[in-house]
Amino acid sequence: MANRTVKDAKSIRGTNPQYLVEKIIRSRVYDSKYWKEECFALTAELLVDKAMELRYIGGVYGGNVKPTPFLCLILKMLQIQPEKDIIVEFIKNEEFKYVRALGALYMRLTGSSLDCYKYLEPLFNDNRKLRRQNKQGKFELIHMDEFIDDLLREERCCDVILPRIQKRHVLEENNELEAKISALEDDMDEGIESSEDEDIPPVKEETRKRTDDHDRDRDRHRDRDKRHSRSDKKSDREKQRSRSRDRDRDRRERKRSKSPKNHSSHKDKDRDKDRHRRDDRDRERDRDRERRRERDRARH
Numbered sequence: 001m002a003n004r005t006v007k008d009a010k011s012i013r014g015t016n017p018q019y020l021v022e023k024i025i026r027s028r029v030y031d032s033k034y035w036k037e038e039c040f041a042l043t044a045e046l047l048v049d050k051a052m053e054l055r056y057i058g059g060v061y062g063g064n065v066k067p068t069p070f071l072c073l074i075l076k077m078l079q080i081q082p083e084k085d086i087i088v089e090f091i092k093n094e095e096f097k098y099v100r101a102l103g104a105l106y107m108r109l110t111g112s113s114l115d116c117y118k119y120l121e122p123l124f125n126d127n128r129k130l131r132r133q134n135k136q137g138k139f140e141l142i143h144m145d146e147f148i149d150d151l152l153r154e155e156r157c158c159d160v161i162l163p164r165i166q167k168r169h170v171l172e173e174n175n176e177l178e179a180k181i182s183a184l185e186d187d188m189d190e191g192i193e194s195s196e197d198e199d200i201p202p203v204k205e206e207t208r209k210r211t212d213d214h215d216r217d218r219d220r221h222r223d224r225d226k227r228h229s230r231s232d233k234k235s236d237r238e239k240q241r242s243r244s245r246d247r248d249r250d251r252r253e254r255k256r257s258k259s260p261k262n263h264s265s266h267k268d269k270d271r272d273k274d275r276h277r278r279d280d281r282d283r284e285r286d287r288d289r290e291r292r293r294e295r296d297r298a299r300h
Helices: 025-032 033-038 044-052 069-080 084-092 097-110 113-126 144-153 168-172 184-197 202-257 267-298
Strands: 129-133 141-145
Touching: 025 033, 025 069, 033 267, 044 069, 044 084, 044 097, 044 202, 069 097, 084 097, 084 113, 097 129, 113 144, 129 144, 141 144, 141 202, 144 168, 202 267
Parallel strands: none
Antiparallel strands: 129 141
């Protein structure tokens, strides 16, 4: 009997208020120690004291699906259904942030679309930190405005499925809700006006000059690299031509050596000497070319 909804409770969206929490999670709450010891015979007046003792928010955690005290109190509020004025006082409470978070989630579950936007959107200005216990049982930090944003935008919060509400622009078109004005717009406008009134400081001019000098140096280095690459390619082509000439000369010499009628052994020896001299000169020429190229690289 302790788990039944009070007799004079109003149905929420056509169903028992406690049914807003899924059956599997609801049964885990009923079996928890906190529900049996702390929530038994709890009234709306005593609920405030329990809410002030909260130190974190969350849904269920652990492998055996344990409910947090925050979730237990949400289900208790759905069971006893406190007056709307009490929930509004929860939301307006600035001293105890977890009392405000408890009232905000209950308002999101039971309030109309208009009430959700009316009472929850002002809490976007509250950026206090909240501790939240995740499904692994670890604690993480969020802010109050993040929690409110999840309530208005997400489909689930603290492992409770959130009822659907109308989009804000629909309520604005029906003149049921005024257009939303962000608190950041005034700061942005002031920042734009101040930036237009101020002159460009001389530091920016010096920075621009340093940038131009850096660009010119970079272009100069790029042109120098291109010239070096062209000279390297030219020297490579000359080496290839020299090697091809040497191969042709060797081929001709081998052909002549195969015909003994036209050449004597003495002439062959002289020809070999001449060929070695030419090879030595070509190699010396290649070395001189390579040394000149190395000096050019070192100079640049």
